[in-house]
Amino acid sequence: MKKNKVIKQKNCLKWTANLHAKFMKSLEQLGEGRCYPKEIVAVMDVPGLTRMQVASHLQKCRFNNWRSPEERKSNWRLSGQESSSESQQKSSNRKYGTMPRFQNNIPNQIQKGPEFPFSTPNTSIGESSTQEKLYPPQCQEIQTTSTMMSDVDSENVTSNKPGIITSNFQQHIAEQNVLSKQYNRDK
DNA sequence: TACGCAATAT
């Protein structure tokens, strides 16, 4: 036997807003109904990224819009509230290459806002009547994703340092690297 | 084969 497979790493890819943005961009680029994980990976051209990871993330995105870990940090309260609405698709069609909700419009107009939505409600807890996005039984809301433009940088959890800074002019804070090791081992 | 998704594992 030979020893190989040194490149076998079990990296827990950290889906940051940046990476996620690129991910979405690729989706739009490919087009609706054509976002195959393989293609996505190809267009993303991110070394280290495997089809599985994309597929896994894609799954979550499809189900719900997926909230970035950073955002998730902000609102984490309340519970319950569920709606029992179901829609059945009577299509034995395979939902291939479907995108998560909304899906950007066709590449017709790029939202280029010289402004950035700045919200600084980061003072503490307390108020937080954030408008929750409820899913009406039938219509879905369309939300425009913030058009972010930044380079790509693959973040490897393996001894990766925040060396790469989002060297850009107007870029919001860099990605925090608060690695919280949450090891919850139940007995 | 590859994708989609549920369940499951870490």
Add this chain to the structure above:
DNA sequence: CATATTGCGT
């Protein structure tokens, strides 16, 4: 909790 991995159906 988030992501990876596995398994099954299509």
